Structures are given as C-alpha cells and as structure tokens.
Amino acid sequence: MHHITIKDIARMAGVSVTTVSRALNNAPEIREETRAHILEICSREGYRTNLLARSLISNRTNVLGVVLPDLSSPFHAALALHIETCASELGYQVMLCSGQPEDGRIDGLFDFLIGQQVDGILLTSASNSAMPLLERYQSTVPTVLLGAFVSAASPLRINSVSTDNYIGGWLAAGYLHRLGHRDVIYLGMRSGSGTHLLRYQGFLDAAQELGMRVNTIHNPAAHSTIESGCLLGRELFAKPFPQTAMFAATDLMALGVLQAADECGISVPDRLSLLGFDDIDYAALPKIGLTTLSQRTEALARTSVRLLLELIETGDSTEFTQRLLTPALIERTTCRSITQT
Amino acid sequence: MHHITIKDIARMAGVSVTTVSRALNNAPEIREETRAHILEICSREGYRTNLLARSLISNRTNVLGVVLPDLSSPFHAALALHIETCASELGYQVMLCSGQPEDGRIDGLFDFLIGQQVDGILLTSASNSAMPLLERYQSTVPTVLLGAFVSAASPLRINSVSTDNYIGGWLAAGYLHRLGHRDVIYLGMRSGSGTHLLRYQGFLDAAQELGMRVNTIHNPAAHSTIESGCLLGRELFAKPFPQTAMFAATDLMALGVLQAADECGISVPDRLSLLGFDDIDYAALPKIGLTTLSQRTEALARTSVRLLLELIETGDSTEFTQRLLTPALIERTTCRSITQT
DNA sequence: CTGTTAGCGCCTTCAA
DNA sequence: TTGAAGGCGCTAACAG
Numbered sequence: 001m002h003h004i005t006i007k008d009i010a011r012m013a014g015v016s017v018t019t020v021s022r023a024l025n026n027a028p029e030i031r032e033e034t035r036a037h038i039l040e041i042c043s044r045e046g047y048r049t050n051l052l053a054r055s056l057i058s059n060r061t062n063v064l065g066v067v068l069p070d071l072s073s074p075f076h077a078a079l080a081l082h083i084e085t086c087a088s089e090l091g092y093q094v095m096l097c098s099g100q101p102e103d104g105r106i107d108g109l110f111d112f113l114i115g116q117q118v119d120g121i122l123l124t125s126a127s128n129s130a131m132p133l134l135e136r137y138q139s140t141v142p143t144v145l146l147g148a149f150v151s152a153a154s155p156l157r158i159n160s161v162s163t164d165n166y167i168g169g170w171l172a173a174g175y176l177h178r179l180g181h182r183d184v185i186y187l188g189m190r191s192g193s194g195t196h197l198l199r200y201q202g203f204l205d206a207a208q209e210l211g212m213r214v215n216t217i218h219n220p221a222a223h224s225t226i227e228s229g230c231l232l233g234r235e236l237f238a239k240p241f242p243q244t245a246m247f248a249a250t251d252l253m254a255l256g257v258l259q260a261a262d263e264c265g266i267s268v269p270d271r272l273s274l275l276g277f278d279d280i281d282y283a284a285l286p287k288i289g290l291t292t293l294s295q296r297t298e299a300l301a302r303t304s305v306r307l308l309l310e311l312i313e314t315g316d317s318t319e320f321t322q323r324l325l326t327p328a329l330i331e332r333t334t335c336r337s338i339t340q341t
Numbered sequence: 342m343h344h345i346t347i348k349d350i351a352r353m354a355g356v357s358v359t360t361v362s363r364a365l366n367n368a369p370e371i372r373e374e375t376r377a378h379i380l381e382i383c384s385r386e387g388y389r390t391n392l393l394a395r396s397l398i399s400n401r402t403n404v405l406g407v408v409l410p411d412l413s414s415p416f417h418a419a420l421a422l423h424i425e426t427c428a429s430e431l432g433y434q435v436m437l438c439s440g441q442p443e444d445g446r447i448d449g450l451f452d453f454l455i456g457q458q459v460d461g462i463l464l465t466s467a468s469n470s471a472m473p474l475l476e477r478y479q480s481t482v483p484t485v486l487l488g489a490f491v492s493a494a495s496p497l498r499i500n501s502v503s504t505d506n507y508i509g510g511w512l513a514a515g516y517l518h519r520l521g522h523r524d525v526i527y528l529g530m531r532s533g534s535g536t537h538l539l540r541y542q543g544f545l546d547a548a549q550e551l552g553m554r555v556n557t558i559h560n561p562a563a564h565s566t567i568e569s570g571c572l573l574g575r576e577l578f579a580k581p582f583p584q585t586a587m588f589a590a591t592d593l594m595a596l597g598v599l600q601a602a603d604e605c606g607i608s609v610p611d612r613l614s615l616l617g618f619d620d621i622d623y624a625a626l627p628k629i630g631l632t633t634l635s636q637r638t639e640a641l642a643r644t645s646v647r648l649l650l651e652l653i654e655t656g657d658s659t660e661f662t663q664r665l666l667t668p669a670l671i672e673r674t675t676c677r678s679i680t681q682t
Numbered sequence: 683c684t685g686t687t688a689g690c691g692c693c694t695t696c697a698a
Numbered sequence: 699t700t701g702a703a704g705g706c707g708c709t710a711a712c713a714g
Binding site: 015016017018019022029030031034053055056057058059 | 683684685686689690691692
Binding site for chain 1: 418421422599
C-alpha cells in the first residue's frame with residue numbers, strides 16, 4: 001500500500017525529480033520526448049501526485065468545508081446536494097460536516113477544517129449565533145453563511161446568502177389575503193431562529209397592512225419537525241377555532257399539521273387552507289400537494305458557492321456582501337379561495 | 342490570511358520547533374512549565390496545526406472518501422447522512438462526492454481522492470460495474486462497496502456491505518402470499534442493477550415455491566424514479582388487469598404507481614395492494630403510509646463505515662468480507678389481506 | 683532543455 | 699529536558 005512518488009519515477013526515467021514535476025505540470029521548458037517518456041512511465045506505474053504535498057506549497061487545496069445542521073432534514077439534504085454539485089462543477093471538492101453554532105463542538109470543527117487547509121467554509125444555519133461565530137473565523141478563512149440572520153438594522157459584518165424571509169412572510173400574507181382569508185394562524189414561530197423571526201415579522205406587517213387578524217402559535221421545541229407540527233396541530237384542532245387559513249413556519253411543520261388535520265377530521269383545504277415554507281421534496285409528492293413558498297434550494301446553493309469562490313479568489317476580506325433571494329410561490333392543492341359573505 | 346506556524350510559536354517562546362511540536366503532541370519528555378508556556382502562546386496566537394503537513398509524514402489523514410450516485414434520491418441522501426454521522430463519531434471526516442461507476446469521470450474522482458490521501462473509499466452503488474472498478478483500486482486504497490452486486494456464484498473479490506436483496510424479494514413474496522395474493526406484479530425490473538436482479542430473483546423463486554403467478558413489468562429507464570413508476574403505472578392501469586398485488590422494485594417507483602393509481606381511479610389497497618422496497622422517509626409520511634421492506638439505511642451506513650475502518654486499521658487486503666443485512670418488513674397501509682373465494 | 687538547491691509545516695531520530 | 703538535522707512529496711528559483 002506504499003504509494004509511488006515522483007522520486008521513484010525520476011529514478012526509473014533516469015532524470016531528476018524536477019523534470020518529472022515539469023512533465024506532470026505541462027511546463028513549457030521541456031522536450032516533448034522526455035515528457036512523453038516520463039508520462040508513459042507514470043501511467044504504467046499508476047503514479048498519482050500527492051495533492052497534500054502540492055497543497056503544502058501552493059497553499060490551496062481546492063476543498064471547501066461545508067457545515068450544516070441536521071442532514072436528516074430534507075431541506076438541508078437538498079442544499080448539500082446542490083452545493084456539492086455546484087462546487088464540483090467549479091473544480092472544488094466538498095468536505096461535508098454536520099454541526100451547528102449552538103453545539104459546543106463547532107469551534108473544534110472549524111479548527112479542524114482550517115487545519116485541513118480548506119480554501120473556504122460554507123456554514124448553513126439559521127441560528128442567531130451563526131453571525132458571531134463567523135465573525136470570529138472570517139479573518140482566518142473565507143466564510144459564507146447560508147441562511148443568514150440579517151436584521152436590516154445590524155451592519156453587515158459577514159458574507160451571507162439567504163432567502164428573503166421577510167418578503168417571504170409578506171408574500172404569504174398577501175397570498176392568503178388574495179384568496180379571501182382574513183382570520184389566519186401563524187404556526188410554529190421559534191424565536192431562536194433568525195430566519196423565523198424575519199419570516200414572522202414580514203407576515204405580521206403585511207397582515208396588519210391588509211387588515212387581517214393573525215393568531216400566533218409558538219413552537220416550544222428546538223426544531224421544526226413533522227412531530228412538533230403534529231402536536232401543535234392536534235392541540236389547535238381539539239377546540240373550535242375561527243381561522244380559515246394557516247401559514248406554517250416550515251413545510252415539515254405543515255406536514256405535521258396535515259397529519260393532525262387528518263386525525264381530527266379537519267379537511268384541508270375546505271375547512272382550513274394551509275400554506276408552507278421551503279418547498280422540500282415531500283411537498284411535491286402527489287398525495288401531499290402542499291402549497292408553499294419555495295426557498296429555491298438550488299439557487300441558494302449555487303449563489304453561496306459562487307460567493308465563496310469569489311472571496312477565495314479575490315482574497316478580499318474588507319467588505320461584506322449579502323445576497324437575498326426572493327422566495328417563489330408554488331401553488332398546489334392545500335389552499336383555496338373562500339367567498340366572502 | 343497567512344497562517345501562523347510552529348516556527349512562529351517557537352520564536353515567540355524562545356525554544357526550538359521540536360519543543361513546540363512536543364508540547365503540542367503531549368510528548369512525555371518535556372517540562373510542564375515549558376509546555377504550559379507554549380500552549381499558552383499557541384492559544385493566544387490562535388495557532389492551528391497544519392494537518393496536511395502532519396499527514397504528509399504520518400500517511401494518515403483521517404478522511405474518508407465517500408462516493409455516491411445521485412444525492413437527490415432520498416435513499417442515498419439518508420445513507421450520506423448516516424455515513425457522515427458514524428464516521429465523525431469514530432474520528433473521521435468525510436469527503437463527499439457524487440459519481441457512479443458508469444460515468445467516465447469516476448476514475449478521475451478515485452484518482453483525486455487517492456491523491457488527497459484519503460484513508461479509505463466508500464462507494465455506494467448498485468451498478469454491475471462497481472465490482473470491477475473497486476477491484477482495480479483496492480490494492481491502492483482500502484475500499485468498501487455499499488450496495489453490492491454479489492451473486493452467490495461469483496467469488497468474493499471486494500469488501501462489501503449490502504442489504505440481502507435476494508431475501509428481501511423472498512420476504513416480499515411471502516408477505517403477499519400470506520395476505521392471500523396469488524396473482525401479482527413485479528414492477529420496475531432493471532437488469533443493469535445487481536441489486537434489482539437479486540431482489541427479483543428472490544421474489545420469483547419464492548413465488549414459484551408458493552405457487553403464485555407473477556407478471557413482470559420492466560423499467561426501460563436508467564433510474565428508478567417517481568416519474569418512471571408513474572409512467573409504468575398509467576400504462577398498466579389503462580387496461581383491465583387480474584392481479585391483486587404489486588411489488589415495486591423501489592419505494593420511489595411505488596410512489597409513482599400510487600400517483601398513477603390515484604389518477605386512474607384504482608384504489609390502493611382495496612383494488613391493488615402495493616408493497617415497496619427501501620423505506621425512504623417519504624414512505625412514512627402520514628398521507629402516504631407505504632408498506633415496504635426497509636433497507637435500514639442507518640445499519641447499512643454504520644456497518645460499511647466500521648468495515649472500512651477495520652480495513653484501514655488492519656491494513657489487510659488479502660481477504661475480503663461481505664456483510665449482508667436482512668431487510669425488515671414495515672407494515673403500513675398500502676397492503677391488505679384478501680379473502681379467498 | 684535539465685539539474686541543483688532550498689523550502690512548504692511538521693515530526694522523528696539522534697545527540698547534547 | 700531540549701535542540702539540530704533530516705526528511706515526508708512536491709514545487710520554485712537559479713544555474714548550467
């Protein structure tokens with residue numbers, strides 16, 4: 001299992017290691033015959049250059065560190081997929097890790113990735129503590145946050161790419177209003193999450209402007225899952241309620257609500273229109289057909305990767321850029337128009 | 342953005358690089374005070390050891406190369422998740438790549454990973470060409486195939502972990518038989534896939550033994566997707582058919598069939614019982630409730646990672662091991678018992 | 683065109 | 699308990 005090195009090749013070809021190196025790197029100052037001869041030997045012997053050694057000199061690895069929470073969530077899994085695809089198209093490999101800013105080992109993870117000399121780090125997180133984390137590290141390595149907490153007030157101190165959650169919330173309210181709903185529910189608010197905060201605020205602001213009443217149901221759990229959505233749904237459906245539509249903080253929560261509705265005999269969309277957020281793959285399944293606001297994961301992923309590569313290639317860490325993508329309404333079957341009396 | 346090295350620390354501490362190295366590596370032969378002093382400086386200066394340089398010497402990176410096809414398939418995404426989790430628990434990071442044995446760039450990918458000095462490669466594939474690929478590379482780097490093509494006849498020339506697809510097919514037939522079905526469909530056979538072949542053979546053998554008739558519907562597409570399942574389903578449902586149950590080659594195909602059934606007014610499970618294979622997350626969704634044979638992705642992932650680590654640590658490439666996991670029947674709502682007349 | 687020398691950041695003998 | 703020297707595999711001057 002001992003690998004063959006440039007030195008071995010040099011010996012076999014009867015030349016110096018430098019010459020071999022030149023042959024391998026398409027250097028111009030080398031005779032075609034010698035190059036051909038050397039390359040011949042290399043392929044015969046199955047030589048593969050040790051990229052670590054090369055990186056040690058070049059200070060570039062062409063490897064991106066990608067950190068995301070909870071790969072089991074379909075939204076994050078989709079992001080991971082598109083990030084990998086895009087990076088590899090652009091000549092970078094991805095080192096995938098799971099971790100979140102809250103958990104204690106995140107610093108260790110970052111230190112590891114930096115030690116591994118990754119060219120840049122892409123952190124996916126909606127947590128409020130993502131920003132300070134990156135502020136700590138971005139002087140050491142180019143970083144991009146995907147799914148930022150970015151209040152309009154706070155100055156830009158990190159590079160980030162994110163769905164425009166505020167607009168998303170706004171669009172949600174507008175859509176439900178257009179369908180005739182005036183009395184609605186926002187389900188699944190989590191105050192620990194910056195994205196939720198913005199989404200919620202946009203929804204509230206629009207609702208107020210449009211003269212809608214909104215009843216907020218908070219999610220006490222740490223994550224937005226089918227289960228937590230189901231729990232909150234059951235609780236709600238146990239008693240009569242006046243609202244005709246619900247905006248769920250995430251598609252997963254919406255799916256949970258859907259299940260609860262099934263159990264409690266609440267018909268969707270006849271009794272209750274249901275609007276999600278994310279557009280995870282599940283939502284498009286024939287039997288589900290969840291109407292939702294799409295985060296356009298592929299666009300998010302591609303934008304983040306490209307931004308990160310820009311940072312890497314320019315090496316500019318003096319100014320920060322923020323890119324916001326507008327979510328897109330995907331109409332399926334869980335929302336209906338109601339006629340006013 | 343220039344990183345601080347062991348040499349810088351040595352200068353600052355007024356000692357040699359050797360001493361710093363010793364302080365960092367918990368070497369015994371060093372005075373506690375000097376170690377403390379050095380460590381103090383290291384953390385103050387934010388020193389991080391360059392793991393590439395270390396790997397250059399140690400010949401170990403603690404990085405695993407993980408190659409899988411089509412991360413967009415929920416089955417593979419789930420595998421990726423569990424592989425990453427398990428590897429990181431055991432002290433390894435994962436370099437995630439997508440690629441398949443058929444496509445021409447796979448050799449480049451393997452060469453890249455080996456050049457990156459990964460400690461081992463885990464290839465996920467059901468393709469028939471996975472075996473020759475690994476045979477070519479396993480003398481260079483420890484490899485494990487997840488989702489093997491392993492006919493009982495062919496000798497073991499690679500390390501592999503896989504669901505026992507033959508038994509899976511057998512179990513499927515047995516289950517449908519137990520429910521009273523005698524006339525059944527196998528939908529989605531793809532002859533290019535070793536796993537499908539085995540699954541199919543097991544199903545056929547059991548069906549024959551139990552006296553069931555089976556009608557095989559082949560999948561001409563290259564992949565098993567919802568769309569291809571839907572297409573085949575529509576074709577089938579366009580005409581009357583006698584069978585009362587269907588075993589779909591994969592859950593995704595089953596979901597497609599479910600959609601087609603919806604469209605054509607075929608009630609599942611009343612008119613047709615439907616059994617899937619994989620137990621992807623979708624299958625468990627409240628509105629879906631697909632009865633299926635679980636591949637137990639977490640067990641598959643953990644077993645493969647552990648096997649790979651064994652190979653890495655023992656460095657033994659003379660004998661090959663194969664581990665087969667028995668799939669588990671997950672009963673949900675798409676299969677029903679029929680009473681014989 | 684080719685070889686010699688030096689060094690990337692770190693670890694590992696071997697001396698002191 | 700510490701340091702000096704050499705080397706991991708490769709590239710980059712600088713000579714020839």
